Amino acid sequence: MTIRTRLSLWYATVMFIALMVMGVLLYFQLVIEPRQEAHRHHHEQNEEAVDPDVFEDVTGIVLSCGIPAALLAVAGGWWLMKKSLAPVASLTQATEKITAQNLGEKIPRTGNGDEFDRLTEVFNSMLARLDDSFNRIREFTLHASHELKTPLTVLRGETETALRDEKISPTERERAHSQLEELRRLTQIVDGLTLLAKADAGQVALTLEPLRLDELVRDCFADLQILAEPQHIQVELEACEEISVRGDRHRLRQLLLNLADNAVKYNQPSGHVTMSLRRAAGLAEIKITNTSAGIPPEILPRVFDRFFRGDSAHGNTIEGCGLGLSIAQWIVSAHAGKIQIASAPSQSTIVTVQLPTA
Amino acid sequence: MRVLVVEDEKKTASFVRKALQAESFAVDVCHNGDDALAAASTTPFDAIVLDIMLPGRDGISVLKQLRERKNSTPVLLLSARGEVNERVEGLNAGADDYLPKPFELSELIARVRALTRRSGENKSTTLRVADLTLDTLTHKAQRGNTAIELTAREYRLLEFLMRSAGRLCGRMMILEKVWDYSFDPGTNLVDVYVRRLREKIDADFATKLLHTVRGEGYILKEAA
Numbered sequence: 413m414t415i416r417t418r419l420s421l422w423y424a425t426v427m428f429i430a431l432m433v434m435g436v437l438l439y440f441q442l443v444i445e446p447r448q449e450a451h452r453h454h455h456e457q458n459e460e461a462v463d464p465d466v467f468e469d470v471t472g473i474v475l476s477c478g479i480p481a482a483l484l485a486v487a488g489g490w491w492l493m494k495k496s497l498a499p500v501a502s503l504t505q506a507t508e509k510i511t512a513q514n515l516g517e518k519i520p521r522t523g524n525g526d527e528f529d530r531l532t533e534v535f536n537s538m539l540a541r542l543d544d545s546f547n548r549i550r551e552f553t554l555h556a557s558h559e560l561k562t563p564l565t566v567l568r569g570e571t572e573t574a575l576r577d578e579k580i581s582p583t584e585r586e587r588a589h590s591q592l593e594e595l596r597r598l599t600q601i602v603d604g605l606t607l608l609a610k611a612d613a614g615q616v617a618l619t620l621e622p623l624r625l626d627e628l629v630r631d632c633f634a635d636l637q638i639l640a641e642p643q644h645i646q647v648e649l650e651a652c653e654e655i656s657v658r659g660d661r662h663r664l665r666q667l668l669l670n671l672a673d674n675a676v677k678y679n680q681p682s683g684h685v686t687m688s689l690r691r692a693a694g695l696a697e698i699k700i701t702n703t704s705a706g707i708p709p710e711i712l713p714r715v716f717d718r719f720f721r722g723d724s725a726h727g728n729t730i731e732g733c734g735l736g737l738s739i740a741q742w743i744v745s746a747h748a749g750k751i752q753i754a755s756a757p758s759q760s761t762i763v764t765v766q767l768p769t770a
Numbered sequence: 771m772r773v774l775v776v777e778d779e780k781k782t783a784s785f786v787r788k789a790l791q792a793e794s795f796a797v798d799v800c801h802n803g804d805d806a807l808a809a810a811s812t813t814p815f816d817a818i819v820l821d822i823m824l825p826g827r828d829g830i831s832v833l834k835q836l837r838e839r840k841n842s843t844p845v846l847l848l849s850a851r852g853e854v855n856e857r858v859e860g861l862n863a864g865a866d867d868y869l870p871k872p873f874e875l876s877e878l879i880a881r882v883r884a885l886t887r888r889s890g891e892n893k894s895t896t897l898r899v900a901d902l903t904l905d906t907l908t909h910k911a912q913r914g915n916t917a918i919e920l921t922a923r924e925y926r927l928l929e930f931l932m933r934s935a936g937r938l939c940g941r942m943m944i945l946e947k948v949w950d951y952s953f954d955p956g957t958n959l960v961d962v963y964v965r966r967l968r969e970k971i972d973a974d975f976a977t978k979l980l981h982t983v984r985g986e987g988y989i990l991k992e993a994a
Contacts, residue, residue, distance in 0.1 A: 565872035569785035572875040
């Protein structure tokens, strides 16, 4: 039951009781007391003449006035509650729109200087504090990833310099190679983190231009064929309709290659990958389906989370920085699109990307 | 060949200098923008490796000053920020190439080599390494008397490797020149393509031309 209904009912009940009390009081004042007066004056005459009609009359009057009055009270109460609770509805609406990305926006005040205004104010100052904390975390990540780059550059450079020295022993060489591999991975993680931290802070500018999405898909499919070959994975381009979008060429290619690469990496030996680009409900829809062990439904919502690695059995054998899907999701949402993953365990996984057409 | 390295981080400057010296470049090092401008106006360099983030006058400003003074020495920009916009900004300011940090030493060397050789680049329409030839007009490849079928991407890869014949080509550089990717896609795309290309141009022949330099990249040359 909403507050409005509950308050209206209480209000109507109170109103009704008040009317009843008023009726009883009126009855006493208008009927009983005058009669007692009269009784005192004319004690001898008509001793027990309490006229039952008068009682019924008064009850009738009270009820016939009381019921409509109570109904009116319900209606009036409903209206009053609606009016006074209206700011709650707008507060709810405004609050619903708040996410980590727009904490800087303020909830509009009613300007009445009432309790709700005060509440809105409190909400806004809470949001401001949250925004501040979020910004600090973003800046921290951004600074951290920048700060890591200089020592990483030095480490990589010095390891490579060591490798160039022909006098080092095979053991040392092996160690340096392994270090270099890990440094390369670390570089990828730091690069991914920098990109996401910048995207969070709204510092990555996309170069939007009209693009033929089908050309990018075909291009990516050619790479997919090559990537799939060593694992004997069958690839198929099911459909590739001619569709134009407004987008950032580099970022969209990065997105497609990332998804294609995942479809190969998280596949079964001799599995399949199908890719398609179709127009669906006025949007450009790219679907990439692969045969895979599938993603359990309980972790499906988390696959876009940063550094989330679903399959712990796979986790260590598959290369990657753990940020690929987070970056993919960012690229899609920066193009005002949607990305979804659906999975049927031990059958297939389907990634769907929808982008607005140009 | 004389190269100026402008980098304020001492250790980075030091290993870059060593690596370039090992490739028989003469190397001068400056740690700030003003010194770099002074050095560049007194000494003719064949290339300048210029870090963007420098104390005082930053790399972009040094570059603009150089170009204003009609100094057209090829410049390779280095940056820890690695933004696409920054790359564009740098190239617009007159840079010849851009390399985000952390970079691979082999990438840096390959790029500096490319810059110093830019003017003398092979402009002929037929590229040749040993008995492998590539016609850049008809896109036909041939090894000895055997014609080799290439896909569009394989052609571009082979053309790039042949134009840089004898020089080490890093993965990032290949991704950039052949795929036009300015980011590391985190895939083994280059390795898989090179493997395929190797099957086509090397598998059936005694003399191998396409060599892997472990952890660094690939090189196309006659002798191992």
